[in-house]
Amino acid sequence: MSDSRRAFLERVLGASTVLGLPLVAERPAARPPWPAAGPVDERFWRDLKSQFVFPASQLPMNSANMCPAPRAVVEAVERATRDVDADVSYQNRAKYNELREAVRSRIARLLGVTPEEIAIVRNASEANNIVVGGMPLQAGDEVVLLDQNHPTNNVAWDVRAARFGFLVKRVGFPTPPSNAAEVIDRMAAPITARTKVLAFSDVSNSSGLAMPTAELCRLGRARGIHVHVDGAQTFGAARRNLAELGCDSYSASGQKWVLGPREIGILYVRAERIASMWPGVIGVGWGAGAEPSVKGAGKFETLGQRNDASTAGLAAAIEFHERLGPAVVEARVRELGTRLYRGLAEAGFELQTPRDPALRLGVVVVAADPAKARDWHERLYRTHGVIGSNTGGLRLSPTICSTLEDVDRAVEALRSLG
Numbered sequence: 001m002s003d004s005r006r007a008f009l010e011r012v013l014g015a016s017t018v019l020g021l022p023l024v025a026e027r028p029a030a031r032p033p034w035p036a037a038g039p040v041d042e043r044f045w046r047d048l049k050s051q052f053v054f055p056a057s058q059l060p061m062n063s064a065n066m067c068p069a070p071r072a073v074v075e076a077v078e079r080a081t082r083d084v085d086a087d088v089s090y091q092n093r094a095k096y097n098e099l100r101e102a103v104r105s106r107i108a109r110l111l112g113v114t115p116e117e118i119a120i121v122r123n124a125s126e127a128n129n130i131v132v133g134g135m136p137l138q139a140g141d142e143v144v145l146l147d148q149n150h151p152t153n154n155v156a157w158d159v160r161a162a163r164f165g166f167l168v169k170r171v172g173f174p175t176p177p178s179n180a181a182e183v184i185d186r187m188a189a190p191i192t193a194r195t196k197v198l199a200f201s202d203v204s205n206s207s208g209l210a211m212p213t214a215e216l217c218r219l220g221r222a223r224g225i226h227v228h229v230d231g232a233q234t235f236g237a238a239r240r241n242l243a244e245l246g247c248d249s250y251s252a253s254g255q256k257w258v259l260g261p262r263e264i265g266i267l268y269v270r271a272e273r274i275a276s277m278w279p280g281v282i283g284v285g286w287g288a289g290a291e292p293s294v295k296g297a298g299k300f301e302t303l304g305q306r307n308d309a310s311t312a313g314l315a316a317a318i319e320f321h322e323r324l325g326p327a328v329v330e331a332r333v334r335e336l337g338t339r340l341y342r343g344l345a346e347a348g349f350e351l352q353t354p355r356d357p358a359l360r361l362g363v364v365v366v367a368a369d370p371a372k373a374r375d376w377h378e379r380l381y382r383t384h385g386v387i388g389s390n391t392g393g394l395r396l397s398p399t400i401c402s403t404l405e406d407v408d409r410a411v412e413a414l415r416s417l418g
């Protein structure tokens, strides 16, 4: 690595290494207690909270929507913003293209796929819509959806179907399913020889249901169906090897579980599927003809001028995630989710999230009528500093910036609201 590149990365990321590239000595204030330095016990997680900038009075448990980024990410975004505004020349900004490729490669490695299969887009909404709008579907074709999908992987299909005349079929789970076999059977039931797409959330943002994704991918793959997995609730929360999983596409956002910045996300498209999918936006970088000059999934990201600071922030987030260790993070997300689920169940709340631990991960939803959910959501925040989400029920989704004690406090707070 050149001295200027090293200096740039150190300035932007404030770290001793980034994406595996060694840099200069780390500033003590920016050094989290990485797992390699000692046991990953409750004290470790309490210490890790000092890496976040939110006040001690707050309990952010809204990872399903937005996580607080650690200081390393916040500072990387700030430094890159200043850097660009201090010198907007192409010459100065060229280094961010290099950084974007480094981020792409590291994300590809994290997900067990190739860099050519990863597009760096603006968020999961955009990634989902690229798939919905890009599939070559026509009248007579059928799409099977989980009815709990996010609108960008749900109503977005209806809008396309209204234009192109294909049929959208939905599978619902009015009560939480008891086991994976039940989910697979129900998802398989509407599949016919005309089914071209099976699209579902890896983990549902509305109920916390964790789908038997590998089995559903196998089922779709065996019939030549494109399986689209919305990974907004798993990217950065649970390890995923997409090549082994066998999905055809996977979408995710930066600002959720991976603790990255806003307005950056990813879309994975399996190499064999890239050519047949149409991009929505053609911008600088596409090239001159109808065929893209850009390689692989890069054809889905010619989106005009991008925010380089988000790239720098995502690089810092991936670095943070990898230094903690994806397995350590996943185990912690499960531990927090289980503590929350059990605490709420023991306190007598009705839960929309399945009881089977194999069918949930980090998202837990308490059933409530809309007025009650609104009231809980508001008072939890105003009175107790608990940041949740009103999704029709009350959703809590803690991640590694919470301790077990924080989860217990949130349960107690909700119990006290009655």
Ligand SMILES: Cc1ncc(COP(=O)(O)O)c(C=O)c1O
Residues within 6 Å of the ligand: 064, 065, 123, 124, 125, 126, 128, 149, 150, 152, 201, 203, 204, 205, 230, 232, 233, 253, 254
């Ligand atoms: C499952 C799922 N997909 C997509 C999205 C959209 O994410 P973003 O707003 O970052 O585009 C969300 C957001 O909550 C989600 O939960």
